[in-house]
Amino acid sequence: MPELPEVEVSRLGIEPHIKHQSVSKVIVHQRQLRWPVPEQVSLLEGQVISAVKRRAKYLLLESPLGTAILHLGMSGNLRVVAQDTPLKKHDHIEFHFANGLALRLNDPRRFGACLWQGVTEEHSVFAKLGPEPLTEAFTAEHLYAASRGKKVAIKQFIMDNQVVVGVGNIYANESLFKAGIHPKREAGKVSLQRYERLTPIIKETLASAIKQGGTTLKDFAQSDGKPGYFAQELLVYGRKGEPCVSCETTLKEIRLGQRSTVYCPQCQR
Structure with missing residues (x-):
């Protein structure tokens, strides 16, 4: 599933x-799709796209009349192509523009979405979302307050979209390693001091991934619409059984919330 940096790079790719x-x-x-595409999406016809934004893993195509909300689901992607480009299998939705280009949502598994939000309302998919991790609203104090009394593992806690949006599996693994926090530690037993270390690391890890993805995306209109997981120097994710980059201890893998979790038993406490 595309994580926040991949979705943000998609936004950066289609926006121009x-x-x-x-x-x-x-x-x-x-x-x-995941939910039936509402008829109101056709209200975009004749409207000018005033902004292309992102909230969590949702992309927002804003207009004076309302907003089309796109989600890539498990396997979806967006492509910008000439309108006469032949359709591919699983091209489910097209937005045609006056400049002769088309934005196409392709989604083989149909777990993605295209929703509609009026100018005076907030769609229900946004109702319980936590703060964006790259904003000032995401602080150590926020994490500390939200974690009090929570017995859930810290990794699952920071991956909860009601706590903070967009910290997916890859970046949770990487951030906890950099912060020296064991992924199974109870969120409620992590001190404010350790959250003060973890919070900027999450921000830096996500920002670095977005920057790397942006540099690999030379021309979105000519790409396959799949920025994918960028060629990053991952420190723990996907490196089970390899030596830790810090202490050379063999990295271990466990399952938390049915997700692969790789950590260093020496560096992370």
């Missing part, structure tokens, strides 16, 4: 091609 462009047509080839 569709921002300030008028939508000439909305074509829905498959209405049955």
Whole structure:
């Protein structure tokens, strides 16, 4: 599943091609995605895209009349192509623009979404989301207060979108290693001092991934729409059985919340 940096790079990739462009047509080839595509999405026709934003893993195509909300699900991707480009299998939705380009949502497993939000409302998918990790609203004090009395493992705690959005499996592994925190430690037993170390590390880890992804995305309109997981120097994720980069202890793997969790038993306490 694309994580926050991958979704942000998708946003950066499509924005130059569709921002300030008028939508000439909305074509829905498959209405049955994770949720049925609402008819109101066609209200974008004739509207100018005023902004391309991201909230958690949702992309928002804003217009004066309302906002189309896109989610890539488990396997979805967005492509910017010429409107006469032949459709690919699993191209479910197209947004045509006055500049001759089309934005296409391709999703083989149909776990993605296309929703609609009016200008005076907030869609229910945003109702319980925590703060964005790259904003000032995400602080050590926020994590510390939210964790009091929680027995859940710290890794699962920081991956909870009601606590903070967008800290997916890869970046939770990496951040906890850098902070020296064992992924199974109870969130409620992590001190404020350790949260003060962890919070900026989460921010730096995500920001670095976005920067790396942006540098690999030379021309989104000519790509396959899959920025993917960037070629990063991952310290623990995917390195089970290899030596720790800090102490050379063999990295171990466990399952937390049915997700692969790799850590150093020496460096992380």
